[in-house]
Amino acid sequence: MKTLKLKRVIKEGWVSFKRNTWLTVATVGVLSLSLFVIGNTLFVGMSAHEIIENIEKNVNISIYFKNSVEESRIMEIKKEIEKRPELASVEYISKESALEKFSKDNEGNEVILDAIDEIGDNPLFSSLVLTATDQVHYDLLVKYLENNFQEEIDRINYGKNKAVIEKLGRSTAMVQRVGMAIGIVFILIATLVTFSAVRMSLYTRKKEFDIMRLVGASNIYIRTPFIVEGIMYGLVASIIAIVFIALVDYGGIPMAQGVIPKDEMVRFYCESIWKIGVIIVFAGVFIGVFSSFISIRKYLKI
Amino acid sequence: MPIIKFENVKKSYQNKFSALRGVDLVIHPGEFVSVVGKSGAGKTTLVKMIYAEGFPDEGKVYYGDRSTDEIRKKLLPFYRRNFGTVFQDFKLLHQKTVFENVAYAAEIIGKTNEEINEAVPKVLAVFGLLEKEDKYPNQLSGGEQQRVSMARALINRPDVIIADEPTGNLDPVSSMEIMKLLLKINSNMGTTVILATHDNDIVNMAQKRVVTMDKGKIVSDQNPGKYLI
Numbered sequence: 001m002k003t004l005k006l007k008r009v010i011k012e013g014w015v016s017f018k019r020n021t022w023l024t025v026a027t028v029g030v031l032s033l034s035l036f037v038i039g040n041t042l043f044v045g046m047s048a049h050e051i052i053e054n055i056e057k058n059v060n061i062s063i064y065f066k067n068s069v070e071e072s073r074i075m076e077i078k079k080e081i082e083k084r085p086e087l088a089s090v091e092y093i094s095k096e097s098a099l100e101k102f103s104k105d106n107e108g109n110e111v112i113l114d115a116i117d118e119i120g121d122n123p124l125f126s127s128l129v130l131t132a133t134d135q136v137h138y139d140l141l142v143k144y145l146e147n148n149f150q151e152e153i154d155r156i157n158y159g160k161n162k163a164v165i166e167k168l169g170r171s172t173a174m175v176q177r178v179g180m181a182i183g184i185v186f187i188l189i190a191t192l193v194t195f196s197a198v199r200m201s202l203y204t205r206k207k208e209f210d211i212m213r214l215v216g217a218s219n220i221y222i223r224t225p226f227i228v229e230g231i232m233y234g235l236v237a238s239i240i241a242i243v244f245i246a247l248v249d250y251g252g253i254p255m256a257q258g259v260i261p262k263d264e265m266v267r268f269y270c271e272s273i274w275k276i277g278v279i280i281v282f283a284g285v286f287i288g289v290f291s292s293f294i295s296i297r298k299y300l301k302i
Numbered sequence: 303m304p305i306i307k308f309e310n311v312k313k314s315y316q317n318k319f320s321a322l323r324g325v326d327l328v329i330h331p332g333e334f335v336s337v338v339g340k341s342g343a344g345k346t347t348l349v350k351m352i353y354a355e356g357f358p359d360e361g362k363v364y365y366g367d368r369s370t371d372e373i374r375k376k377l378l379p380f381y382r383r384n385f386g387t388v389f390q391d392f393k394l395l396h397q398k399t400v401f402e403n404v405a406y407a408a409e410i411i412g413k414t415n416e417e418i419n420e421a422v423p424k425v426l427a428v429f430g431l432l433e434k435e436d437k438y439p440n441q442l443s444g445g446e447q448q449r450v451s452m453a454r455a456l457i458n459r460p461d462v463i464i465a466d467e468p469t470g471n472l473d474p475v476s477s478m479e480i481m482k483l484l485l486k487i488n489s490n491m492g493t494t495v496i497l498a499t500h501d502n503d504i505v506n507m508a509q510k511r512v513v514t515m516d517k518g519k520i521v522s523d524q525n526p527g528k529y530l531i
Contacts, residue, residue: 008409019397211393214355215454216383217410219376 009221013228020201024233027197031237031284032244034190038183039245039280043272045179050268052171054260057131061138063145064125064154067095074126077149081130084144086137091129098124125154187283195291198230202295209299219300226292234288238281245280246273303366305331305461305494306352311361313347313518321347323518324361329496331461334488336505337498339515345498348515349464352496353385354378383411386455386463386493390470392447394439394454400426401435404454411458421457429453429483445476452483462494463487469501477504485510 017024065074074092081090093101099122106112116123132138142156212222253265260268308327314320321344329335337345350356351363354370362369365384373381387393394403401422408418426432429449439447448468455463465484469477481504488495488510499505505512514522 004414005409005412016397208395208397211395212406212410213379214353214382214387214393215407215410216379217406218379221379221410 005221006224009224010228012225013232016225017229017232023197023201023204027194027201027233028237028240030193030197031190031233031287032240034186034193034287035238035241035280035284036244038186038190038283039241039276040248041179041182041186042276042279043245043249045175045183046272046276047265047268048171048175048179050272051260052175054264059135059138060129060131061142062157063128063130063149064157065127065152066154067125069126069152071126073152074128077152078128080148081128081141081145084141086132086134086140088131088133090131093127093129095122095124095126098127187287190283191287191291194233194287195295198226198233198288198291199295202226202299206299209296213300222300223293223296226296227289230288230290230292231285232288233292234284234286235281237288238277238284241284242273242277242280245276249273304328304364305333305366306496307362307364308348308351309362309364311348311351311358311363313344313351313356313359320518322351322358325518325520327513327520327523329494331494332488332492334485334495334508334510335497335513336508336510337496337513337515338500338502338505340500342517343515344518345500345515346466347518349466349496349498352462352464353382353387379410383458384461386452386458386460388448388451388455388463388465388468390467392439392444392451392471394447394450396439399436399438400431400442400450403439403450404457407454408457425453425457428456443476444472445479448472448476448480449483452480452487456487456491456493459491460493462496465495465497465499467499468497469499469504474503477501478507480504481507484508 071094078090078092081087099116102124103113103116130141132141145153145156209222250269253262253269306327306329308325311322311325312320313322325344325348327348337348339345347356351358351370352365354373357363357371362371364370365381370381395406398406404422404425405418408421413421423432423435426435429452431446431449431453434442434446434450439450442450448471452463452465452468463484468480468484472480484495484497485508487493497505497508510525512522512524513520514524
């Protein structure tokens with residue numbers, strides 16, 4: 001009997017969802033818009049995080065060794081450095097490879113290439129390129145290098161990167177905080193607006209509830225179709241929102257070019273969009289059900 | 303044993319208006335009772351208390367051996383299923399067809415679709431509505447709407463039918479039709495009928511027990527028990 005009643009109330013909810021066309025369009029429209037804003041805020045927040053992480057991954061420090069330091073000694077130093085737990089990777093670049101890369105990078109620039117020829121000897125230094133496991137470890141690594149290998153090191157190019165690294169750290173935290181605040185504000189707005197729309201819909205049907213109660217319908221029998229209706233609002237609104245979020249965010253991918261490779265951004269987009277989709281569906285259904293549940297309580301007081 | 307009993311029932315509304323001033327009334331199963339009186343005499347307040355839409359300030363209203371003030375709020379919908387109610391304004395669900403309006407009352411008590419599909423046409427036939435089963439209330443006349451309301455009230459075979467001014471919005475011909483149907487329900491099915499009305503013509507036609515109210519009191523109770531089935 002319970003299954004039969006459940007089937008009936010689900011059917012009632014579906015029929016009511018279809019029947020009140022304009023009210024349904026208004027409620028779904030408002031909820032879709034709110035979910036669209038929430039979804040985009042999420043995507044922007046996640047993208048910012050991804051971009052910053054990507055930039056962080058490419059941040060490193062280079063240690064240039066004096067010309068007098070033999071390659072074998074540099075390799076010894078490399079082994080020593082590799083023992084540091086805060087180190088993610090270290091790469092040795094010989095004078096020759098450095099010159100080769102420099103020449104390749106400046107291909108076509110006759111002035112620079114002529115200058116190199118003029119000098120005759122390779123003017124570049126052998127170096128080690130260090131990447132830390134976390135940007136906060138760079139300070140520690142630099143101090144370690146300066147304390148232990150000062151005699152061999154010509155210079156460390158950390159100074160310039162330091163400012164970038166610190167700025168990135170601050171930006172990441174700020175983007176996350178602002179994103180979260182905007183997200184919360186929009187969830188509240190979406191709930192309030194949907195709540196008002198559902199409440200208005202219920203107000204017009206107050207007489208219906210009285211009749212249902214008079215013929216002996218229990219509160220749960222009256223309430224459940226509206227909860228089902230709330231689920232429908234949430235589902236339809238979230239599907240509409242997801243389609244628009246996917247289109248708009250895909251269109252925004254070129255904006256990240258230059259900061260992050262396009263392939264990388266497309267991969268990130270594909271990975272993120274379904275996660276956002278799941279969040280939006282849950283948020284939509286939750287807002288729909290919560291609004292219906294709270295709104296109808298008022299009308300079911302005996 | 304009485305099916306309904308009022309024991310010194312008093313009821314006032316917020317504006318201090320005393321709707322009932324110490325009502326005692328006993329109704330037995332199978333009776334047809336017309337409650338008559340002018341507007342404001344307390345008829346509607348009295349019948350509302352039977353199906354627990356209102357509660358006494360003092361005194362008690364019993365359905366069988368159970369007082370309405372003992373019913374927990376959560377169980378009120380289940381209590382109301384003992385009654386079929388018919389109102390002046392029909393109280394039909396306007397988004398549902400005639401068939402669906404009648405079926406709704408059966409659905410809420412958990413009847414199967416097969417049972418509903420069998421019972422609804424039968425009851426619609428009794429009220430001459432079979433051909434109108436797919437119509438919506440706004441496509442029907444007042445008399446037809448009231449007949450739908452009566453079919454809905456009857457579908458679950460309640461012990462008591464309560465009709466509060468059922469002819470109030472109807473023309474004399476439709477009013478007589480409704481009255482005949484109520485009498486038929488009472489005589490053929492043995493259902494107790496309580497009719498609140500100010501229409502003397504239909505009460506005279508019924509030739510049943512008449513309880514007259516004035517200013518919240520019962521001022522006369524004619525033929526009590528005489529027309530018991």
